[in-house]
Amino acid sequence: MRLTLYTDFSLRVLLYLATKEAEELSTIQEISDRYQISKNHLTKVVHELGKMGLIETVRGRGGGIRLNVKPEDINVGELVRKTEDDFYLVECFRPDGNHCILSSACRLKGALHEALSAYLAVLDKYTIADFLVNKEELAAILFSKPL
């Protein structure tokens, strides 16, 4: 059981931006360098987070990206529901490709739905702000060494 890389990177980008001061800008290059993850992937992630209204892009020389909402307004459960395109735990969860002969009568599906709901209900309790209680420590890790 995994979350997609897309969810993983989305969370990391939001944590990165939330660790900076409110108006401070970051670049995709800088985030890519700090996390050592592909700039191409990050560009897509930032684009999607922008479409969700979570990131603002300031264009031009000296431009960059920053959070468009407060960390306490970014709910993790809500985010993960958007970044995970695929909660098809087993075949009968797929609206398009469900060929399991048992599907109409199977009670297992209900148990798996219940488990997934419990998973997301935990994430619903958290916002990005909850992961900033040790913000100084995060900032030291992310920004103390020159790039």
Added chain:
Amino acid sequence: MRLTLYTDFSLRVLLYLATKEAEELSTIQEISDRYQISKNHLTKVVHELGKMGLIETVRGRGGGIRLNVKPEDINVGELVRKTEDDFYLVECFRPDGNHCILSSACRLKGALHEALSAYLAVLDKYTIADFLVNKEELAAILFSKPL
């Protein structure tokens, strides 16, 4: 977020065998035909379920497989923990490949662990027997048409 095909098929094989009468034998060919899933995949799944002690193989002419334990003794949470080789929701869950710079200080990890525990705790409440309350309906779907 998905479970592996291996987990999906394991659950389906156990449901299939549990829907038969206690001592009745099934063949991998028959299960493959009923579910329309690859016999090769099923052979591996059955082998692993055998190693876990959940399936018994009767060799020779007229042989086949059947449950080695009662459906009420097959806990779904326990099974899924064994069949999912990979609960690495995000990179920092990997013991081997964890390169996320934040890993040592990141509180998000705790929230994801908590969510995963909630997921598995729901599955821990169920055994295969819980999905047999409509056993006659399942049997009608699985066995009523000749192969």
